[in-house]
Amino acid sequence: STERTSRKAKVDIDNSLHVISTSIRGMQHWSKYKDRFPMLFEVYGIIDSALLRDKTCTGKEFVLRDEQDSIQCIFYEIDRQLPRLIRGQWHRCVGNFDSRRGQLKCVSVRPVTKGDERQMFKSNVAMVENYLQQMTRSLPEP
Amino acid sequence: MSYHIMKDTINYGFKTVISQVPDKPQSMPQVKITDFRLDLQTLFIFYDKKILLVQYYILYKNQYQCYRYSKECLSSCLVTEVIHVVAMSWSGRFSDFTGSYNSLRNYNQNSFIYNGHSGSNHGNFNITKIEDANTGISNITLNIQTKASLEKRNIVGIVLSKEAPKSVFSKKNPGTERYLLNFVVRDSPAYFASLTCWGSELFVKDLASNFSVGDIGTFLPFHFSISENHSNVSLFSGPDGEIENYKSLLQVPTKANNDYYTLDDVIANGQNLHGEHINLLAVVKKIGLAKDITTKNGKQTKRCELKLMDETCPSFALILFSFRLAVSISDSSSIAVVFIADVRVSYDDFRKTMTATADSKTIITVNPVETITDVYNIAEIKHLQQELGSQFKPTQYGISYAFITQFDIDTDDKCRQLVFEDKGYMCTNPDCTQGAIYMFDPVLDASMYTTEYSISLSISDHTGSIMPCHLDPSIAEQILGVKLMPHI
Numbered sequence: 001s002t003e004r005t006s007r008k009a010k011v012d013i014d015n016s017l018h019v020i021s022t023s024i025r026g027m028q029h030w031s032k033y034k035d036r037f038p039m040l041f042e043v044y045g046i047i048d049s050a051l052l053r054d055k056t057c058t059g060k061e062f063v064l065r066d067e068q069d070s071i072q073c074i075f076y077e078i079d080r081q082l083p084r085l086i087r088g089q090w091h092r093c094v095g096n097f098d099s100r101r102g103q104l105k106c107v108s109v110r111p112v113t114k115g116d117e118r119q120m121f122k123s124n125v126a127m128v129e130n131y132l133q134q135m136t137r138s139l140p141e142p
Numbered sequence: 143m144s145y146h147i148m149k150d151t152i153n154y155g156f157k158t159v160i161s162q163v164p165d166k167p168q169s170m171p172q173v174k175i176t177d178f179r180l181d182l183q184t185l186f187i188f189y190d191k192k193i194l195l196v197q198y199y200i201l202y203k204n205q206y207q208c209y210r211y212s213k214e215c216l217s218s219c220l221v222t223e224v225i226h227v228v229a230m231s232w233s234g235r236f237s238d239f240t241g242s243y244n245s246l247r248n249y250n251q252n253s254f255i256y257n258g259h260s261g262s263n264h265g266n267f268n269i270t271k272i273e274d275a276n277t278g279i280s281n282i283t284l285n286i287q288t289k290a291s292l293e294k295r296n297i298v299g300i301v302l303s304k305e306a307p308k309s310v311f312s313k314k315n316p317g318t319e320r321y322l323l324n325f326v327v328r329d330s331p332a333y334f335a336s337l338t339c340w341g342s343e344l345f346v347k348d349l350a351s352n353f354s355v356g357d358i359g360t361f362l363p364f365h366f367s368i369s370e371n372h373s374n375v376s377l378f379s380g381p382d383g384e385i386e387n388y389k390s391l392l393q394v395p396t397k398a399n400n401d402y403y404t405l406d407d408v409i410a411n412g413q414n415l416h417g418e419h420i421n422l423l424a425v426v427k428k429i430g431l432a433k434d435i436t437t438k439n440g441k442q443t444k445r446c447e448l449k450l451m452d453e454t455c456p457s458f459a460l461i462l463f464s465f466r467l468a469v470s471i472s473d474s475s476s477i478a479v480v481f482i483a484d485v486r487v488s489y490d491d492f493r494k495t496m497t498a499t500a501d502s503k504t505i506i507t508v509n510p511v512e513t514i515t516d517v518y519n520i521a522e523i524k525h526l527q528q529e530l531g532s533q534f535k536p537t538q539y540g541i542s543y544a545f546i547t548q549f550d551i552d553t554d555d556k557c558r559q560l561v562f563e564d565k566g567y568m569c570t571n572p573d574c575t576q577g578a579i580y581m582f583d584p585v586l587d588a589s590m591y592t593t594e595y596s597i598s599l600s601i602s603d604h605t606g607s608i609m610p611c612h613l614d615p616s617i618a619e620q621i622l623g624v625k626l627m628p629h630i
Contacts, residue, residue, distance in 0.1 A: 014521060016607035017600070019545045040547070040602070094545075128604040 013037055013135065019094075020132070021124045024069040027104070030132060031097040032142045041104070042094050044112065044121050045070075047087050064093060064104070075106040082109060090118060299327030302396070302505050307346045309441075321346035326505055328396075396483045396505050397421050406454030408487055408496050415496065416489045419503055422482040424450035427457065450480075450498075459497040460485070481507040516540040521605035547607060548600035551622070593626055595619060 013036060020030055021042040030039065048070060049063035059076040062085070073093060075082050085091060095106035112118055309319040323339045323346045339349055402421040403411075430447040437443055448460040460482070484503040487496055500506070518526070518540045526538055595618035598610035619625055 014524065014606040016609065017547055017602050018604050018606055019547065019602040020604045037606075040545075042545075131604055 013139075021121060021128050023125060024064070024066050024071045026125065026129065027071075027097050028069075028099070031099050033136060033139070034097075034099070035142075036136075036139065039096075040094060040107075041097055042092065042121075043071075043104070044090060044092050044118055047085055047089065047091055050087065051082065051085060064091070071104055072102065073104045073106050073109075075109055085109065085111065092117075092121075299329040302326040302328050302507075307343075307350045309343070319343070323350050324502055396507065397481070402481070404454045405450060405452050405458040408458070408498075409455060412496060413489045415487050417486065419484045419486050422450070422460075422480075422485055422498065424452045424458065424480060424482070426480055427451045459490075459493070461497060461499045463500065479509055483507070518542050519605045520544060520601065520603045520608055523608060524606065542601070542603075544601040544603045546599055547602040548609060549597075550599075551597060595622070595626060 015037045018037055018039045019042060020027075020039055022030060024043055024045065027041045027043055031041075033039070043064065043066070045064035045066040047062055048065040049061075051060050051062045053059070054061050054074060058078070059074045060082050061072065061074050064071050064073050073095070090112040092108075092110055092112055093104060093106045094108040095104050097104055307321055307323045309321045312318045312320045321341060321343050325337045325339070327337055339346060341349075402423040403415075405422070405424060408415060408420070408422070426448055428449040430449070432444045432446040435443060435445045443463055446462045448462065450458045450460050482498070482500070483505045485498045486501050486504075487498045489495075490497045516539070519542065523540075523542060530538060594615035595613070596615070597613045597618050599613055600607050600609035601611050602608075613621070615626075
């Protein structure tokens with residue numbers, strides 16, 4: 001019967017898009033569940049490199065760093081250009097995590113505009129973390 | 143000619159339409175609605191240069207909800223002749239009582255209506271809703287003045303305002319005083335009534351000390367004027383849920399939420415408004431000390447001055463003559479906002495500016511209610527969708543903090559209402575131009591068509607996504623920043 005309940009739990013997972021607000025480390029962790037449900041990440045961090053074109057010249061690469069970790073990011077300028085972003089400032093990135101290349105493919109990058117925005121984000125991260133832990137409790141670790 | 147309260151005549155959430163239904167239903171006039179205007183409490187429908195009025199409020203989780211309706215939705219309804227019925231309290235003034243008591247009684251009789259809609263049973267006695275007693279109906283000549291309509295009834299309501307006991311010199315027995323106490327009670331968002339209790343000094347003062355604003359009282363039996371001999375007022379002891387229902391009424395303003403003057407408007411109008419009764423929405427800045435004063439006719443009373451402020455004016459004086467108002471305001475932990483209905487404004491010669499004075503007509507609503515407070519995440523909304531899916535026109539309001547994950551302005555939008563097997567896969571969405579409307583009224587006047595944005599989007603959070611979500615046309619205009627030109 002335990003097998004049946006675990007199968008039922010699998011069915012219960014909503015397989016629509018989940019937008020997950022998290023830290024860079026959290027993103028690396030939760031992307032393990034990628035094939036369970038589609039996900040998009042929202043992370044906050046300081047841009048810690050110059051913005052350079054990649055080899056194919058279609059995207060712009062930069063390094064994003066938060067309190068604990070840093071990550072390589074890429075933004076492909078397909079339908080719009082990346083605005084000029086200032087190194088050393090807090091930015092908000094939304095995108096897909098490519099775990100094979102360890103890279104965040106951004107669909108939106110913008111500076112943190114409001115003073116209390118990061119504070120709000122932090123409390124949101126805690127809530128999302130809690131929720132996802134509850135949700136994936138019944139799932140086997142991938 | 144008979145009068146009915148027609149519940150849900152317009153089936154899409156309009157609570158009560160009081161209709162004058164001719165004896166022969168065949169001759170019922172079909173009204174073409176040409177335009178309508180919305181405000182919080184009422185929906186005005188204009189046709190043939192006449193204004194029809196539909197009572198309009200929705201209770202959700204005991205809170206008052208503003209509800210919007212599209213023109214298409216209305217046009218599919220058969221609206222019978224609608225009589226102007228507004229829930230107005232009888233807003234008596236002190237001077238009304240100085241005349242003969244009979245004139246007061248006559249007033250009551252004329253304004254009584256009994257519509258055969260009985261109140262719900264509660265315990266051993268019937269509770270009449272103020273709504274059903276229809277206080278303050280104007281413009282209607284009643285021809286159903288039967289004895290039944292004057293039977294005494296009980297009402298249960300929350301005390302919106304209460305004045306200090308007053309006394310008048312009796313004309314019948316010179317040298318004695320008659321005491322009176324005014325209450326305003328409310329039992330639904332749209333209906334409230336003024337009650338006057340008459341009696342001996344002991345009775346009235348006892349009553350006054352037993353009740354305070356916010357208490358829920360049983361008024362037994364109900365009459366406009368409650369006299370010591372025939373009536374009784376007691377605290378209501380119903381089930382907790384019921385008491386909460388009444389408590390929430392305390393925070394619903396008694397006027398439309400846009401019907402107020404800003405303080406600067408009052409000052410700008412100056413002496414034009416002298417002596418007028420208006421509504422104010424302001425923040426209480428300071429509550430002054432209550433001072434004992436003696437009135438012209440030698441009675442002791444208390445006077446308390448409040449300083450109001452809003453974004454247009456830093457300080458505006460509001461004078462209260464009965465101390466209880468200030469008490470009720472200072473009791474609530476965060477006073478902040480007050481909605482003051484029917485306050486008298488006058489030009490103060492000494493201060494050379496306008497001031498407001500609360501009189502017997504005034505009703506103060508402390509911290510007017512915020513209608514939508516429930517917060518849902520996407521998973522909860524999905525759950526709600528399933529729960530409410532089986533209802534006709536399910537409506538639930540809430541706030542959701544979510545990301546817009548799809549916003550395609552080129553989409554060829556379909557209504558995409560969920561259809562259910564037990565409804566025969568029929569679309570029940572009244573807002574849908576291809577849906578229910580044609581079932582009711584296939585012949586639509588070309589002048590009734592409106593052009594509006596129809597965009598669907600997806601919203602997501604960490605718990606999932608909802609796709610599609612309908613974007614309200616007016617919100618779409620705001621988001622896009624492009625006003626829609628009428629299509630000619």
